[in-house]
Structures are given as structure tokens and as C-alpha cells.
Amino acid sequence: xxxxxxxxxxxxxxxxxxxxxxxxxxxxxxxxxxxxxxxxxxxxxxxxxxxxxxxxxxxxxxxxxxxxxxxxxxxxxxxxxxxxxxxxxxxxxxxxxxxxxxxxxxxxxxxx
Amino acid sequence: xxxxxxxxxxxxxxxxxxxxxxxxxxxxxxxxxxxxxxxxxxxxxxxxxxxxxxxxxxxxxxxxxxxxxxxxxxxxxxxxxxxxxxxxxxxxxxxxxxxxxxxxxxxxxxxxxxx
Numbered sequence: 764x765x766x767x768x769x770x771x772x773x774x775x776x777x778x779x780x781x782x783x784x785x786x787x788x789x790x791x792x793x794x795x796x797x798x799x800x801x802x803x804x805x806x807x808x809x810x811x812x813x814x815x816x817x818x819x820x821x822x823x824x825x826x827x828x829x830x831x832x833x834x835x836x837x838x839x840x841x842x843x844x845x846x847x848x849x850x851x852x853x854x855x856x857x858x859x860x861x862x863x864x865x866x867x868x869x870x871x872x873x874x875x
Numbered sequence: 876x877x878x879x880x881x882x883x884x885x886x887x888x889x890x891x892x893x894x895x896x897x898x899x900x901x902x903x904x905x906x907x908x909x910x911x912x913x914x915x916x917x918x919x920x921x922x923x924x925x926x927x928x929x930x931x932x933x934x935x936x937x938x939x940x941x942x943x944x945x946x947x948x949x950x951x952x953x954x955x956x957x958x959x960x961x962x963x964x965x966x967x968x969x970x971x972x973x974x975x976x977x978x979x980x981x982x983x984x985x986x987x988x989x990x
Contacts, residue, residue, distance in 0.1 A: 866918030
């Protein structure tokens, strides 16, 4: 059973730039959720994808966008980066039912 | 709004002592609760879950939690902690919305086990 993998592990960007983060979901899972975890805080829900469509969104601006591909892998894109976007970005996969999330180890994004 | 409140930001405890990490949730018709653990530089791992049935839930690494509907609580307990239990612990709740379930997390409790 292949777990959730995220790339890259670390990334440094400059304010105003754009970034793409990638996630491969666990085999057998068709739903991917993205979370932002600022230092010392709990994960905040960004959005969820199911069958290549956005399936719910948290309180994040439109410059946060995503994609899900036919193999259920996913991307998170952030445009016009701001300093406050510095955080650990976590991807989690799950079945569509009420099952627990399986997390990757995250991508640490630093915006300078 | 749906919410999860973890009452303690940090809990220091000596090795082999018991520990309780407190969690309260906002009430709803259906309640699905989880505890996750996060070790440094890693993602979150599931410790245990409550979906229905027995209110005492046993998880991995000797942890257990009790679902208390009247007090809207889901506290995590371990009778004897080890140094290796030092980590961040998150209480979480699934909420049903259009398109399925979404998981919301508390702010976390840092458990620090001292020798």
C-alpha cells in the first residue's frame, strides 16, 4: 500500500511569485484535501477534491487553487504569494465516506 | 459554526505518569471525532476515531478516548506516558456538508514528556 507523498519537501519563494505543490494520494483513495498549518497552529482546511472537481472550500482567497487528476493525484497552486502564506502545506487523502484522513509529510513553504 | 476546542496548548508530564489531553466539540446531529498525532517535521497520523458505538475508544500506542455527549467532550488519555510520546496532538471532527465530509481541527496540544 503506497502512502501519501508530497513534493517538494521544502520551498523558498519571494513575495508576489507563484508556487505549485504536488501530492500523490494513497492507493484506493479518491478524495484529496489540502490544509495549511501555520507555525504553532492546527491545520486549516483549504479545499477538497473529488473526481477532479472542487468539493468544498475553506476560508481562503481565490489565489489558492487546485487540480485533481484522473489518477487522484493533486496540485495546490498559490498565486501572488504573501508573507503570511509561509506555512506547512499538508495533503491528505481519504475515501469519500466518513473515514479518517491519511496525511503526507507536507511541504514547508517560506515566503520572503 | 462547527468548532473543536483544545483546552490546553501545552501539557508537560513526567515519564510513566498518566496524562489527559482535553477536547471539546460543537454539538451537531451526527458526531464523528478523531485524535491525530504529529511528530516533528511529519504529517498527522491517526491515533483513534469515534464514529458510533462504544463511548470508550482505544487507539494505537496505548491511547484511549471517551466520547461524552452530555459534556460535548472527547478527552484523550494514556495511563503511563513514554518519552517517545512527546509530540503535538490534534482533536478533529468531521462535519457533513455538500459533497461529503470535511475534517476540522483544534489548535493542538503539545505534550512534553520529561525524564
